[in-house]
Amino acid sequence: MSELKSGSNLEKVLKAGHFAFTGECGPPKGANVEHLKEKCSHLKGYVDAVNVTDNQTAVVRMSSMAASAIMVTEGVEPNYQMVCRDRNRLAMMGDVIGAYSLGIRNMLCLSGDHQKFGNHPESKNVFDIDSIQLIAMVKKMRDEGVFLNGEELDVAPKMFIGAASNPFADPFEFRVHRLATKIDAGADFIQTQCIYNMDKFRKFMKMAVDMGLTEKCYILAGVTPMKSVGMGKYMAKRVPGMDVPDEVIKRIADAGKGNYAKEGIKFACEQIEEFKEMEGVAGVHLMAIEWEERVPEISKAAGVLPRPVMD
Amino acid sequence: MIVADRKPLGELLDMVKDCKKIMVLGCKGCVTVCNVGGVKEVEVLASSIKIARKKDGNPIEVVEKTIERQCDPEYIELVKGEVNAFDAVLSMACGVGPQFLAEAYEDQTFYPAVDTKFFGGAVQHGIWEERCAGCGTCLIHYFGTLCPIARCSKSLIHGPCGGSANSVCEIDSDIECIWDTVVRKKMEQGRLDDLRQVRTPKDWRTARDGGPRKRKREELIS
Structure with missing residues (x-):
């Protein structure tokens, strides 16, 4: 086994060839550390790393770095998310170093939802650099030990670099090329947007495999169990870049009142079963939004337990 | 060109609420092309202000004028003999105009009558889009x-x-x-x-x- 880039648990799991399983946790809308710890306790031992969102949907919350650092102290490995919307390259580089200094070893580089969707739509956005330039910047800091301007770093932050990919945005034929550019920029792993349209995702993965991308990067398929028919309809209509086929919503609806969540989890588990066998898929990223307490049950039903313990 | 929108009448009336005699000064540059601050729009705004003030029982005298460009001292110079005769001047140029005017005529009060929006062009009659x-x-x-x-x-x-x-x-x-x-x-x-x-x-x-x-x-x- 060649040398590890970051030594994070997630990197070790993927490198050892295990089917990875990551979770997600949104920081509190305030300084409720106890609530964060409680949410995070549901995930401990059931996932390999937990994504910590960065002012997701442009709604202000506890900073993802602080929440990630709290997770480290709780013994849960964070996947620290950083968006380009809220900070310029100076703040970003400072935060990457800060995060690493606090024991954070994975990060996910994102452009970020536009502030129009959030709770401060009147704010100014930054977008000094974009997500692909962020990936390249973190890689440069890690591998060359220098800042963007070429000045040397006094101890480089060794991050396992992640990026997102949305196979369901337009133009479809281009999505795999954008993924390829992210990999060229330095992405070590990819987490996809929530998948409901399996046909489209199969096509996307075939293109990625054919282009040799899955040889260069680990791809984790995004799964969000549907809690209700309303949630499905909301995602289909209101969430940008989501593709929720009518038949998926119908399936949940047909399960009947009181059974929606159960059916949603069943569908998610069937997806995960398929992903385990799908060429090029290295794991699953489970985004159980505000449903952290159900992660133990879902991971058990999905047959991904026990999680490997890496040294 | 620079594309702008005229400010709402209420906001402009509030700016000149204490004035009895004002000038509305247009610009024949970009704001004329985007139909917001040329001769025609100066006339419309001047009339609207006069009507509103008359209705309020507080009539106001409004003089209309439009110069070649408000972003050029050469043309700004042309209103030298007039501007100080008013309580205030409403400039219908982009944000450059009232600043050039204020720099040239320090004793006068100038107000922006438009909100300067972006660099763009007309994609069809009546629709402008940002390009730069x-x-x-x-x-x-x-x-x-x-x-x-x-x-x-x-x-x-x-x-x-x-x-x-x-x-x-x-x-x-x-x-x-x-x-x-x-x-x-x-x-x-x-x-x-x-x-x-x-x-x-x-x-x-x-x-x-x-x-x-x-x-x-x-x-x-x-």
Whole structure:
């Protein structure tokens, strides 16, 4: 086994060839550390790393770095998310170093939802650099030990670099090329947007495999169990870049009142079963939004337990 | 050109509420082309102010004038004998105009009658769209002669983002996803490789981020 880039648990799991399983946790809308710890306790031992969102949907919350650092102290490995919307390259580089200094070893580089969707739509956005330039910047800091301007770093932050990919945005034929550019920029792993349209995702993965991308990067398929028919309809209509086929919503609806969540989890588990066998898929990223307490049950039903313990 | 919108009448009436005699000063430059601050619009605004004030039982005298450009001292100079005869002057030029006027006539009060919006053009009669962000280093030739800095909501250099659907931007279905257009154009031309490069972060020093900008052309300075 060649040398590890970051030594994070997630990197070790993927490198050892295990089917990875990551979770997600949104920081509190305030300084409720106890609530964060409680949410995070549901995930401990059931996932390999937990994504910590960065002012997701442009709604202000506890900073993802602080929440990630709290997770480290709780013994849960964070996947620290950083968006380009809220900070310029100076703040970003400072935060990457800060995060690493606090024991954070994975990060996910994102452009970020536009502030129009959030709770401060009147704010100014930054977008000094974009997500692909962020990936390249973190890689440069890690591998060359220098800042963007070429000045040397006094101890480089060794991050396992992640990026997102949305196979369901337009133009479809281009999505795999954008993924390829992210990999060229330095992405070590990819987490996809929530998948409901399996046909489209199969096509996307075939293109990625054919282009040799899955040889260069680990791809984790995004799964969000549907809690209700309303949630499905909301995602289909209101969430940008989501593709929720009518038949998926119908399936949940047909399960009947009181059974929606159960059916949603069943569908998610069937997806995960398929992903385990799908060429090029290295794991699953489970985004159980505000449903952290159900992660133990879902991971058990999905047959991904026990999680490997890496040294 | 610079595209602007006229400020709401109520806001303008409030600006001149203590005045008895004002001038509405138009500009024959960009604001005339985008139908917001030329001779015609000066006339409409002057009438609207007079009618509103008359209705309030507080009539006001409004003098109309439009000059070639308000971004040029040569033309600003032409109103020298007049401006100080008014309680205030409402400038219908872009944000440059009232500032040039105020610099030339320190004793007078000038108000902006328009909100300056963007650099753009008319895509059809009555519809203007932004095309340039004035970032100081033009890159459009890399992107099919389309500007992602001005026209992508996130100014992405590597788009489209995950929110692009049906060729429109995630923030508003009335906004074209310019990256969708860039990609489709490159695909049609068989030049997708142009979009497969990891571009270095932009140097924003040439934009407003580098501080207020100034250009000096030695050959023109006498």
